[in-house]
Amino acid sequence: MSLENNNTSLRQQQAEHLASSLPTRRPRLLRLRLITWYGGLVAVSLLFFGVLVFLLTSQSLSNSVDASLRAEAGAAQANIRAELLRHQRLHAESDWPTPLSLSVIDTHSLSKDTLGITVKVFDQAHHLQYASKNEPLSITPTAVMYQHALQNAGDPQPYTVSGQNKESLRILVEPIHKPQVAPGGQPGPVIGMLLVARSLSPEEATKTQLLFLLCTTGALVLITALGIGWGITTNVLHPLSDMVKTARDIANESRGVHVGNLHQRVQRPKGHDEMVEVVDTFNEMLAALEKAATAQYRFIADASHELRAPLTTIQGNLAFLQRHSDELPAEERKTMLLDAHSETLRLARLVDELLLLARADVSADTITTSPPVEHEQKSTVAAPRGSLREQPVELDHSLLQLVRQLRGRLAMDQSSFQLKVSHIEPVRVYGNEENLRRIMLILLDNALKYAPAKENGHGGIITVSLERKGQEALLQVRDNGIGIEPGDLPHIFERFYRADRARSREGTGLGLAIAYTLVEQLNGRITAESQPGEGSTFYVWLPLAV
Template structure:
């Protein structure tokens, strides 16, 4: 089942948002208009109702006599369009400005509600075929309920006006729906077009044309879409570099394996070309043994490199007493350096622990120490030190060797990097690339500082146990 595209979702969201906003505006306009009209009507009813009640209360304590006086008749005549009803405390209609149908229960209901509330109130009622809004004022003489004044005003015109307004708003909303959806489609297309272009360009990129500087076009919009394009191009550049490194790595591995295998092949070919003496066969086997060792060593380094560059998150670390490990390496280094009359020294802080794989870390450190000893002239000195610095364990491998040329220093941890003659201290194989991978797998960092003729210092920072898990 095909999922709904982003374009469709944008159209829906845009249309729904605009519809909701339009409905809110129209509803607010309708209810504000309704409130204004009824408020104006209520003000008129209140003014006239209070006036009639005041006049009546001044006339007499006898409601029936007061209702017959000319003043009330004149007061009714002064209220054109108003429906005035006067009721006594028994609910009887004493006087009204219009003829009242005896079967009409409207005023009975209003009278009963007046008895309950004992305060002025508004009610909408249907009197015959006319919709009326009534304002009822209770009359109290000497703190006794004497009756009520009911002032009514037709609201048919208001209701018809509101119905017409509602119809206009609904029709307007329906008419606006078409351009709203059309506008949503246009804006969605405009917003999605750069993404569609990038998607099409990305589909055309593969391993064959990745090296042809293929990139997605930058829409220059100054927003998140431009940021996405820049991110894609940055990703493509990293992939391009990775592919190039892998191709170079495969070529370098093939070259490293080709030499010993070719030598082995030639030796065997020569050996079987004719009968040889026992000593000659032993010589051929000895050369074959050396060549096979070179092949095995290269393959072993490749496997170590593959492990070191694997996701460090998959490594199940063990707790390592780094102080004991460095002390052991110092002893091994002293034995390795004895024949060259090189001194091995250094201060090792005790009880420093980290998390990781001890065998991998041991071999990586041994690789560094071996390089330091191998390319330090006699007499020389190699220093191996360890101490804490904040949440890090700091390891220093320092020698007084021939140093590394500045032009080669940034590249010494690359696989199969071929340095200048001054950089023969680190050879040209996989050793330092493996060291870098192991240190990264332990969430650490490594850097080298060197001066030609004065030596090299390798600095390694590894997180302590508490820092490793955070």
């Protein structure tokens, strides 16, 4: 009972540790991180798009204003030149010529619907000679404007100034040259200045509306995207929440004496993405844990039962001898002591086998608690050497030596069993010779236990063979005993399993489990075939040494 209590206490501690390591609230950190990254990406994209649209729109509006100013300035310059040329022709042959002045310009030729553009003409003294009638902007030319016009006479560029009430104005200033009679000549002297201006209030209002529209639309798009992202991440991460809940339930349930709630599984989501693979892997892990926990619990229970039987016999015999030693005959006392000694030997053998299994489990790469009888074909390449694969071993020599020893023992015991060798080939495998001998001895000893008793002067027949099969060695041990029932065959390699529990047989129920574990560590496999009433055959495949 102490062994079971220790195992229960250990599982309780493990369950409490697992439960304490789980979050007390539903984990949202990953979801928040995903939403933050997703929202940040959407926000940056919207910001980039909004800035790009705003800049392109602003540039387009500015280009449109500049183009309208240039067009208006070009039309005004053409009209002014035409008026000056007309005046020159009229007074060229006059006896009383008048000096050329901007005052001779017919203002009606400049009066047009200029769509919010103000046109002004100044002479060299900065006196206003003409101003458009469509609510002209209050702009007074300055020396700076005049100098700018002279410096950029070849390619005048519009620029922005601040008017009254801090209103932004876009202006274009060009010099007015005295026209030359000969076409294509150099420009004449500057006789005035043309100023074309337009208020930027409509464009600024348009940009303000656009900025408001972009901000409002961007905010709505961002909120919508965050909502959609939250829903998507919630749906995608729902299996993870289920896994956390399942793990917490298992940890809480496992605090009791029973195996726990390992039968729970996470519902498999639809689709074929990585989350489905994660859920499948988690469910496979739960299945493996459930299988291992069940096997461990059964193993501890069976071990406790097997240990209790010899201990009870020893305790009972010694207690009886202690109370009635003077009353019992010497022969009966001797018999009881022999029984206690026999149980002590059985107990020691059981402990040795348990220790061997424990050591094998620690050194094994993979531990299988419920091995199948039939296996699929595995790779025949020899495994690297490990704790049980130390060096090449002549398996045929070890087998023949073991057969000779068993034959000698059978002869000394005057046993009717026959141990035959049908076929032996030279075979070398990697491994520990002692453990290879243990595997063969377990199979031979198992065959001797279940071989038929002596009938008509003949006992059971055990036949062994060893041969090469491709890149593997095949060891066969066949007997003509009672056989194994089909329902028992899948379980014969489980620990403490006995095919016939009602039959009083020697042994601990660990022999075939030990053989299976040792063969598995050698990168081999072991299977069995049996027909009830006809006998059984055990097959062991081991990779050849290269």
